[in-house]
Amino acid sequence: xxxxxxxxxxxxxxxxxxxxxxxxxxxxxxxxxxxxxxxxxxxxxxxxxxxxxxxxxxxxxxxxxxxxxxxxxxxxxxxxxxxxxxxxxxxxxxxxxxxxxxxxxxxxxxxxxxxxxxxxxxxxxxxxxxxxxxxxxxxxxxxxxxxxxxxxxxxxxxxxxxxxxxxxxxxxxxxxxxxxxxxxxxxxxxxxxxxxxxxxxxxxxxxxxxxxxxxxxxxxxxxxxxxxxxxxxxxxxxxxxxxxxxxxxxxxxxxxxxxxxxxxxxxxxxxxxxxxxxxxxxxxxxxxxxxxxxxxxxxxxxxxxxxxxxxxxxxxxxxxxxxxxxxxxxxxxxxxxxxxxxxxxxxxxxxxxxxxxxxxxxxxxxxxxxxxxxxxxxxxxxxxxxxxxxxxxxxxxxxxxxxxxxxxxxxxxxxxxxxxxxxxxxxxxxxxxxxxxxxxxxxxxxxxxxxxxxxxxxxxxxxxxxxxxxxxxxxxxxxxxxxxxxxxxxxxxxxxxxxxxxxxxxxxxxxxxxx
Numbered sequence: 462x463x464x465x466x467x468x469x470x471x472x473x474x475x476x477x478x479x480x481x482x483x484x485x486x487x488x489x490x491x492x493x494x495x496x497x498x499x500x501x502x503x504x505x506x507x508x509x510x511x512x513x514x515x516x517x518x519x520x521x522x523x524x525x526x527x528x529x530x531x532x533x534x535x536x537x538x539x540x541x542x543x544x545x546x547x548x549x550x551x552x553x554x555x556x557x558x559x560x561x562x563x564x565x566x567x568x569x570x571x572x573x574x575x576x577x578x579x580x581x582x583x584x585x586x587x588x589x590x591x592x593x594x595x596x597x598x599x600x601x602x603x604x605x606x607x608x609x610x611x612x613x614x615x616x617x618x619x620x621x622x623x624x625x626x627x628x629x630x631x632x633x634x635x636x637x638x639x640x641x642x643x644x645x646x647x648x649x650x651x652x653x654x655x656x657x658x659x660x661x662x663x664x665x666x667x668x669x670x671x672x673x674x675x676x677x678x679x680x681x682x683x684x685x686x687x688x689x690x691x692x693x694x695x696x697x698x699x700x701x702x703x704x705x706x707x708x709x710x711x712x713x714x715x716x717x718x719x720x721x722x723x724x725x726x727x728x729x730x731x732x733x734x735x736x737x738x739x740x741x742x743x744x745x746x747x748x749x750x751x752x753x754x755x756x757x758x759x760x761x762x763x764x765x766x767x768x769x770x771x772x773x774x775x776x777x778x779x780x781x782x783x784x785x786x787x788x789x790x791x792x793x794x795x796x797x798x799x800x801x802x803x804x805x806x807x808x809x810x811x812x813x814x815x816x817x818x819x820x821x822x823x824x825x826x827x828x829x830x831x832x833x834x835x836x837x838x839x840x841x842x843x844x845x846x847x848x849x850x851x852x853x854x855x856x857x858x859x860x861x862x863x864x865x866x867x868x869x870x871x872x873x874x875x876x877x878x879x880x881x882x883x884x885x886x887x888x889x890x891x892x893x894x895x896x897x898x899x900x901x902x903x904x905x906x907x908x909x910x911x912x913x914x915x916x917x918x919x920x921x922x923x924x925x926x927x928x929x930x931x932x933x934x935x936x937x938x939x940x941x942x943x944x945x946x947x948x949x950x951x952x953x954x955x956x957x958x959x960x961x962x963x964x965x966x967x968x969x970x971x972x973x974x975x976x
Contacts, residue, residue, distance in 0.1 A: 578602050651906040653923040656930040657971040658956075659702075660940070663964045664688065667707040668696055670963030676721040677959040679950040684976050686950075686957055687730060688965050689721035695732055695743060700955060700976070702969055711750055713741055722769050724790065731776065731790075733764050740764050742790070758795030759786055766805075770831075772814035779805050785819060787831070797834055801827045807851035807899075809860075811874070818877075820851035820862055828877060838878055843870055843885055852899035852908070859886075859924065861908055863896030869910050871927065887927035891920045902949040902956075904973075911944040911958070919944050919958065941966055950976050 577596040580589050588605050589595075597605070663669070664677070665688045672691035679686050679700070685708065689695045695718060696710040713732065716739075721732040730743040738761065742751045756764075759778070766779035770787075775796070778786040783805055787797035803821035810817060816837075817829040824845030828838040842848060842862045850863035853874065860872045869892070870885035877883050894914040901908055905924060912918035919941055921930045934941050943961040950956075952975035956968045 651904070651923065651972050653926040653928050654930070655932050656907075656921060656923075658933065659969040659971060661702040661955075661967040661969050662705055664698055664700065664705055664957045664967040665696060665707075665963075665965045666705055667698065668710055670694070670696075672717075672963060673961045674945065674959035674963055674965060675719055676946050677957050677965050678721070678723055678946075678948045679955065679957070680723060681725075681727045681951055683727065686955075686965070686967075687721065687723065688959060689718040689732060690959070690963065691717040692963070693717055695721055695730055697745070700950070700967070702955070702967065705967070709745075709748075711743060713750070716741070719765055720767065722767070725769060725771065725774060729790070731767070731769070733767060735765065736763055738763050753793055756788060756793055756795060758798075759788070761786070766808075768808050768810060770814045771810050771812065777808055777810070777817065779808060783821065785817070785829075797831070799829055799834065801825075806848050807863075809851050809853040811853055812855055812857040818851055818853055818860060820848045822848055824848045824864065826851070826860075826862060826877070838881070840877065840881055840883055844868060844888070845870070849895050849897055850899045852901055854901040854905040854908075854924075855903055856905040858905060859901070859908070861899045861901070861910075863899050863910070865895045867892035867894050867896055867912065869896050869899065869908075869922075871908065871922075871924075889920070889922055889927070889929070891922075891929050892918055894918055898944060898946060900947055900949065902953045903951060904953055907949070907953070909947050909949075909956070911947055913943050913945045913961070916942050919947070952976055 576599050578585070578599060580586065580594055580597050580602075585602075588597075588602070588609065664686045665674075670688065670690040670692045674688055674690040676689040677686065684700050686698050686700050686705075687695065688698070693713050693716050694710055695713070697708040698705050699708055716732075716734050716737065718732050719735045721730055723730060728744065728746050730745065731740065732743065733740045738759075739752055739754050742753060743749075744751070761778070761780045761784075764778055768777045769775075770777060774790045776788045776790065778788055780786055781804070783801040783803055785799040785801070785805060785808065786795045787799075788795050799817070799819070801819050801821050802825060803823040805819050806822050807820045808817060815831055817831060819827045819829065820842070821827070824842045824847060826840055826842055826848075827836055829835070830837050842864065845862065845864040845866075845868070847865040848862065849865050852861045853859070854861075857874055860874050860877055861869055862872070863869045867890070869889040871887045871889065872883050872885050889908075889910065892910060892912050894912040896910055897913050898911040899908065908922040908924060910920045910922060916939055917934045919934055921933050922928070923930060941958055941960060942964075944958045945961070947956065947958040953970055953973040954976045956970060957965050959965055
């Protein structure tokens with residue numbers, strides 16, 4: 462029986478494919494053919510590597526040749542990879558393998574220069590550890606700021622470790638490939654029906670107000686909440702949901718606060734009273750309270766209602782007889798005045814601050830373009846006899862109008878711009894008293910509706926299903942009382958209300974992970 466050469470892909474114990482038997486030939490002729498081939502190869506150069514490989518193939522060294530060809534193919538592939546990633550180098554190697562570093566796309570020569578930084582500036586004063594550090598180099602300042610950041614974070618965060626993050630991603634991918642099943646992730650959108658929440662200690666529990674609270678607002682960037690009321694005080698509290706310690710409280714002599722709001726950057730608190738033309742500016746960075754007695758161009762007898770423009774340092778003051786005045790905080794002067802029919806009961810800015818929605822007492826809504834000082838649209842709130850409030854969603858999708866009957870109509874902002882008679886997307890009829898406060902949460906998934914005319918008259922509307930959450934407020938238990946104002950934290954993690962008992966009830970919305 463003739464010997465059969467085993468192919469590389471054939472495994473022991475498995476039948477190989479049947480080979481086609483070669484035709485019979487004369488052994489003498491075959492030996493003579495091999496001898497002539499050998500003589501010709503020796504003439505071409507037997508020491509050449511390719512010739513030796515061909516010679517081994519001719520004379521039957523098939524298995525060794527295939528092994529060499531496989532090794533050479535692997536070396537070529539590895540070399541090609543190195544050529545493609547030519548600007549990637551290995552600086553060090555540990556148990557996790559090679560750490561790849563790329564060349565910088567830009568190198569600034571000024572970064573290498575040693576420059577002394579003045580540490581006496583009020584923004585850098587907290588980084589000093591002694592009077593000897595009145596000046597500090599850029600590199601040392603960066604190290605000090607890094608230490609401060611890691612101390613505040615409780616160590617270096619995991620996202621700052623690129624190697625650790627890459628390894629975790631690789632492990633996650635490996636785990637994903639080792640299992641099967643439903644890979645459709647749950648949606649991040651807020652579900653309707655039941656709102657998962659937790660009652661926390663009152664936001665102002667460390668200093669309750671002695672009179673009715675009129676304002677509550679979360680700081681736009683810090684974990685702080687501000688309350689103000691008729692007890693002539695403005696207070697700041699740190700929000701942790703457990704103790705909510707007081708940070709600072711200021712007293713305004715003979716000045717019951719009607720409305721208080723943070724400025725756009727959150728460094729100033731603006732407070733207005735009930736019967737005064739004077740309003741106060743509280744600079745939190747310097748701890749200075751400044752009364753503003755006169756505003757150039759303002760001829761109103763009192764300053765009571767106002768809104769902060771979301772794209773600049775201006776206030777929109779609500780005057781009498783349908784007037785609206787745009788005031789700059791920098792120069793304390795009126796730069797624009799608008800006029801609507803009837804008394805203004807509520808105003809709201811669009812998400813970019815370019816449009817103003819004004820709801821009049823007659824139930825007519827006006828849309829003004831701030832840049833051109835022109836009324837671009839107006840319509841009558843459907844079914845409204847007397848308007849009471851208005852609010853615009855942060856995502857620019859919805860506009861809510863409240864009425865004295867308690868009905869709140871929710872419109873599409875696009876329809877309000879383009880139609881003289883827009884139809885509401887939903888008429889919310891869950892309140893029996895006047896809808897005096899409307900607030901959207903930052904993600905525009907919740908519309909909070911409240912009335913100060915009745916205890917527990919607060920409803921949370923889910924968007925876009927337009928259904929009210931059934932578990933808020935808690936039935937048969939008074940917690941909220943009469944609400945004059947409410948606000949959501951910057952990422953909707955908390956909800957707080959200002960009530961007539963001088964308290965600010967605080968709720969943790971468990972669906973949202975951040976403050």
